[in-house]
Amino acid sequence: MRDNATTAQLQDLDAAHHLHPFTNARDLNARGARVITRGDGIYLHDSEGNKILDGMSGLWCVSVGHGREDIIAPIADQMRELTYYNTFFNTTHPSVARLGALLTEVTPPQFTHFHFTGSGSEANDTIFRMVRYYWSLLGKPERTIFIGRRNGYHGSTVAAASLGGFAGMHKQGGLPIPGVYHAPAPSWWADGGDLSPAEFGLKIARETLALIDGIGADRVAAMIGEPIMGAGGVIIPPETYWPALTSGLKDRGILFISDEVICGFGRTGEWFGCEYMGTEPDFLTMAKGITSGYVPMGAVAVSDRVASVLLEKGGEFFHGFTYSGHPAACAAALANITILRDEGLVDRVKTDIGPYLQEKWRALADHPMVGEAVMVGLIGAIQLTSNKETRADFPEVASVGLSARDFALENGLVMRAVGDRLIIAPPFTMTHAEADELIDTTRKVIDLTYDRARRMGLIH
Numbered sequence: 417m418r419d420n421a422t423t424a425q426l427q428d429l430d431a432a433h434h435l436h437p438f439t440n441a442r443d444l445n446a447r448g449a450r451v452i453t454r455g456d457g458i459y460l461h462d463s464e465g466n467k468i469l470d471g472m473s474g475l476w477c478v479s480v481g482h483g484r485e486d487i488i489a490p491i492a493d494q495m496r497e498l499t500y501y502n503t504f505f506n507t508t509h510p511s512v513a514r515l516g517a518l519l520t521e522v523t524p525p526q527f528t529h530f531h532f533t534g535s536g537s538e539a540n541d542t543i544f545r546m547v548r549y550y551w552s553l554l555g556k557p558e559r560t561i562f563i564g565r566r567n568g569y570h571g572s573t574v575a576a577a578s579l580g581g582f583a584g585m586h587k588q589g590g591l592p593i594p595g596v597y598h599a600p601a602p603s604w605w606a607d608g609g610d611l612s613p614a615e616f617g618l619k620i621a622r623e624t625l626a627l628i629d630g631i632g633a634d635r636v637a638a639m640i641g642e643p644i645m646g647a648g649g650v651i652i653p654p655e656t657y658w659p660a661l662t663s664g665l666k667d668r669g670i671l672f673i674s675d676e677v678i679c680g681f682g683r684t685g686e687w688f689g690c691e692y693m694g695t696e697p698d699f700l701t702m703a704k705g706i707t708s709g710y711v712p713m714g715a716v717a718v719s720d721r722v723a724s725v726l727l728e729k730g731g732e733f734f735h736g737f738t739y740s741g742h743p744a745a746c747a748a749a750l751a752n753i754t755i756l757r758d759e760g761l762v763d764r765v766k767t768d769i770g771p772y773l774q775e776k777w778r779a780l781a782d783h784p785m786v787g788e789a790v791m792v793g794l795i796g797a798i799q800l801t802s803n804k805e806t807r808a809d810f811p812e813v814a815s816v817g818l819s820a821r822d823f824a825l826e827n828g829l830v831m832r833a834v835g836d837r838l839i840i841a842p843p844f845t846m847t848h849a850e851a852d853e854l855i856d857t858t859r860k861v862i863d864l865t866y867d868r869a870r871r872m873g874l875i876h
C-alpha cells in the first residue's frame with residue numbers, strides 16, 4: 417500500500433498514537449521512528465529512499481526473503497476461498513490438515529502431532545499448560561516446576577516471560593510466576609573464565625542438574641531452552657553442554673522443550689536446532705521461520721510420548737486461540753516450508769551460503785576490538801571488547817554496542833546489539849555478493865565504532 421504522507425507526518429502520527437513493543441517511547445518520539453516502506457529480497461527500503469540490507473531477517477523470521485509472490489499468491493488464494501474459520505468445536509479446513517502432515521515430514525521423527533497458535537509466546541504458554549496437564553494425567557500432579565535459563569527468551573506473555581530469564585522483563589509485572597526457576601546460561605565469553613569451552617559447558621550442565629536436584633527432581637515437570645540463545649545475544653553453547661544436560665534430564669524423567677522459534681526451519685543448517693545440537697526434545701516451540709513472517713503463526717510440536725497420553729488418558733484440553741490454525745497463516749506456512757524444502761534452502765545454509773559467510777565473519781575476529789566472531793548456519797555474533805586478553809567489557813554508559821548498531825544503519829545494514837554483542841541472522845536466500853556486502857559494511861562499522869571508542873578513551 418503506497419502512502420503519500422511525508423516521513424515527518426508519519427512519524428508524528430506514530431508518536432501520537434503508537435506504543436511500540438520493547439521501546440522507550442520518550443527516546444523514540446524524540447528522534448522519530450524510521451519508516452520502513454518496502455521489502456524486496458534481503459533488502460528493506462525506508463521512506464527517505466535508503467536501501468538497507470536486512471541482516472536480521474526482520475526479527476529473525478523472514479528466512480526466504482521479502483516480497484515473494486510464491487508465498488503471497490497462495491495466501492491470497494486461500495483468503496478468497498476461506499478467509500477465516502476456527503478449528504474449535506469439531507471443525508477443520510484443508511490447509512491446517514495439510515500443514516500438520518507437512519510438519520510431520522520436516523520435524524524429527526518423534527513428532528506427528530501439532531497444536532497451532534498465533535505466536536511463539538502463545539506456543540510457550542500452551543506448552544506450559546499442556547505439560548502440567550500431561551503430568552496430572554499420569555498421576556504425578558506434583559511435577560509442576562519449570563526450569564528456564566537466565567537470559568533465555570521465550571516470549572512476552574505471562575508464562576513465556578516467566579520461562580525467559582530477562583531480569584528487566586521480570587521486574588515489570590511481578591514475574592516470574594511461582595514454580596519457575598532459572599539455570600545459568602552457557603555463555604563462555606562472559607562467564608567461562610580460564611576454563612576451556614568444553615569444560616565450561618560441562619560445568620554449566622552440572623550446575624543446572626544440581627539446581628534441579630536441590631529443588632527435587634521428581635517435582636520438576638520440564639526444562640525449556642533455545643538450542644542457540646537468540647535475543648540473549650546469540651550464545652552458541654559449547655558442544656559438551658546440551659548432550660550432558662539433556663541426558664541428565666532424561667535420567668530424571670524430566671521433559672525437554674526445545675524452543676525452536678529462531679533455530680527452527682533451517683537457521684542452523686539443519687531443519688531444527690535440536691538436530692544440530694543432537695538432542696531429542698519432547699516439545700518444539702515454533703513460530704517466526706514457520707511462515708517466514710508473512711503472516712503471524714506459532715505452533716507446538718508434541719512428541720508421540722506426550723501426545724499418546726493426552727489422546728488416551730485426557731479429555732477436552734480447555735485451551736485454544738481464536739486464530740489457532742488461521743487459514744491465511746496455514747497457507748503461508750505451507751508455501752514457505754515447501755520453498756525451504758524444494759529450493760533446498762536448508763541445505764544451502766549448511767553447505768553453501770552458511771560456510772561462505774561464516775569464514776568471512778570469523779575473520780573479523782582479527783580486529784583489535786573483536787573478542788570473538790561466531791556463527792552457526794546463518795546466525796552469528798561479534799563480541800566487542802576493550803581488551804581481547806582479559807575479555808573486558810566496556811562500561812555500559814558508553815553504549816558501544818548501540819553506537820555500532822547506529823553506524824550500521826547509517827551505512828545501510830540492519831544488525832542488532834545485545835549489550836556489546838552485535839548479532840545477525842540474514843535470509844537464507846542471500847547471494848555471495850550480498851554476503852560480501854554484509855561483511856564489508858560490518859568491518860566498516862567496527863572501524864567506526866573503534867575510532868569512537870578510542871576518542872572516548874575506552875580502549876586499553
Ligand SMILES: *Cc1c(COP(=O)(O)O)cnc(C)c1O
Binds near residue numbers: 570
Ligand atoms: C521471538 C521468540 C519467541 C516469541 O515469539 P513471538 O511470536 O514474538 O511471541 C519465543 N521464543 C524465542 C526463542 C523467540 O526468539
